[in-house]
Amino acid sequence: MKNNLAPLIVLAVLAALPLLGLNSYVMHILILSIMWTLAGMAWNLLGGYCGQVSFGHAAFFGMGAYSAGLIHLHLGASPWWGFLASLPVVALVALGMGSVVLRLRGPYFVLATLAIGEVLRITCENLTDFTKGTLGIMITRTWVEKTQYYYIILGLAALAFIVCRVIVHSRWGYYFVAIREDQDAAESLGIDTTRYKTIALTVSAMLTGLAGAFYTNYMGYIDPGVVFSLGEISILIIMVVMVGGVATEWGPALGAGIMVILAEYIRSLPLIGVAYQTMFGVLLIVIIIYLPNGLVGDWPVLKRKLLRRGAPA
Amino acid sequence: MSMLEIRKLSMFFGGLAALHDVNFDVRQGEILALIGPNGAGKTTLFNCVNGFYNPSEGQVLFKGKPITGLKPHKVCNLGIARTFQVVKPLSRMSVFDNVLASAFLRNPTRKGAEDVADEVLHFTGLWDDRDQLSKGLPLGKRKRLEIARALATQPEFLLLDESFAGLNPAELDVSIDIIRGIKQQGITVMIIEHHMKVIMAISDRIVVLNFGQKIAEGTPAEISANRQVVEAYLGEEHGA
Ligand SMILES: Nc1ncnc2c1ncn2[C@@H]1O[C@H](COP(=O)(O)OP(=O)(O)OP(=O)(O)O)[C@@H](O)[C@H]1O
Ligand SMILES: [Mg+2]
Secondary structure, eight states, X not given: OOOOHHHHHHXXXXXXXXXXXXXXXXXXXXXXXXXXXXXXXXHIIIIIISOOOOSOTHHHHXXXXXXXXXXXXXXXXXXXGHHXXXXXXXXXXXXXXXXXXXXXXTHHHHHHHHHHHHHHHHHHHHOHHHHOGGGOEEOOXXXXXXXXXXXXXXXXXXXXXXXXXXXXXXXXXXXXXXXXHOHHHHHHTTOOHHHHHHHHHHHHHHHHHHHHHHHHHHHSEEOHHHHTOIIIIIIHHHHXXXXXXXXXXXXXXXXXXXXXXHHHHHHHSTTGGGGHHHHHHHXXXXXXXXXXXXXXXXXXXHHHHHHHHHTTO | OEEXXXXXXXXXXXXXXXXXXXXXXXXXXXXXEEEOSTTXXXXXXXXXXXXXXXXXXXXXXXXXXXXXXXXXXHHHHHTEXXXXXXXXXXXXXXXXXXXXXXXXXXOOSHHHHHHHHHHHHHHTTOGGGTTSBGGGSOHHHHHHHHHHHHHHTOOSEEEEXXXXXXXXXXXXXXXXXXXXXXHHXXXXXXXXXXXXXXXXHHOSEEEEEETTEEXXXXXXXXXXXXXXXXXXXXXXXXXX
């Protein structure tokens, strides 16, 4: 692969950051940003490259989170095993979902993903014996400091970055984009569109599940309303990718950083802080209108505009 | 030997018979032209062959085996590639990537697929445009990209739907050469075309459809001597 230098430099810089002795709040922001980068890269594979927009990625995030929570609750295992436990669970659900839902095209697929996220949340709320329902699951966090969590999520994100990069440059990646651009053309060129959409969904779901499993370990507490949340998970993942750049390699990372900082900032504002979801909605609309390809995707356009404005001054 | 056999093929849309009891064969290695007025059912026949439509009645056999009702990607895997009358480029992909995506079908490794894509792009004269986004191409080249993409799946049988429509005279000559080159590679071709000059220049045999029915079949000489055809179809052209 052509350009391995940039990712290595970014990784080295990120790996060195904790050595600066950042305070715990800054570390928290960084950890969340990297976690959303992971989820964003996962969503991007399906929604950005393969063009199948999912409004239900909270389903996979929540399943990952509950994999970690439930093996701890019922088996007494360390919630870190949640990473491993989540993979087959999420993969199976994604495969099943794919074989049914991915036959649907366009808005039907979008609606189906929306429904699945919500169905899982409600199921999880009602299976009180198994999941403790809305009470949620509490675990004891392994470490008090942030550093260990930081390196774990950084490692996971780096792994996901590599997975995405390899896929995007391989046959799978080309098939994903072909499906996004024209499903009939793709089908007539020998691409089994249902199969490759299912592959995109499954890989995307598994990576999202890892983010969820990390969430449980890091936050120490999960409940269905949070980890299966439409607004705070499904929509946020989409925003991360849209703001950063759909179908771009670095878009999710940039978008995640911006969204996490923005969310923290808006929430800290008096009065309007509680309406941060509304503000996100407005932001999303602005982005769709003015930067449909996100900051990374529309960077050339953006640069031209900024330069033109700057020139006469 | 028959490469493709169309047997009692009918396709109904509501009350409309887009195809009605159509029978003919395409022989191995030939160029067969499918002609007929607008709405005659030509594209519908392609859709029945390549799997976009499941015909209401009848069968399509490829190398003696029925392929009726198979999904398009299966049909393509068996060796039948097609182009679209209304071009369907993968717009936000470069010309090269369009062709590469198809070349992966029989060459799972990137290196192998790239070699095929290189060869096809040279053959179709699109090599110099390889880095362009396909939506930026002029129509003539987009039509050629359709052919290039189909060829990259390394087919035995090629369905070309109006690959010449909207081309200027210079582009016509280029495309005629390309299609002759395709025949020389041993690929069987069925082509839908309105351009009579092109038809007469390249086709070995012609099948004429009118209102979903086959009204004539024969060599270019036989067809241009056929009164029914002249009335139904050529008459329009000559009159215009
Ligand atoms: N999916 C469909 N649903 C309903 N009617 C259809 C459909 N596809 C084709 N038809 C009808 O079938 C008839 C044949 O259409 P077809 O596209 O096969 O014609 P054609 O010979 O390719 O014409 P042209 O030269 O204009 O491309 C037309 O009357 C068309 O309206
Ligand atoms: Mg047609």
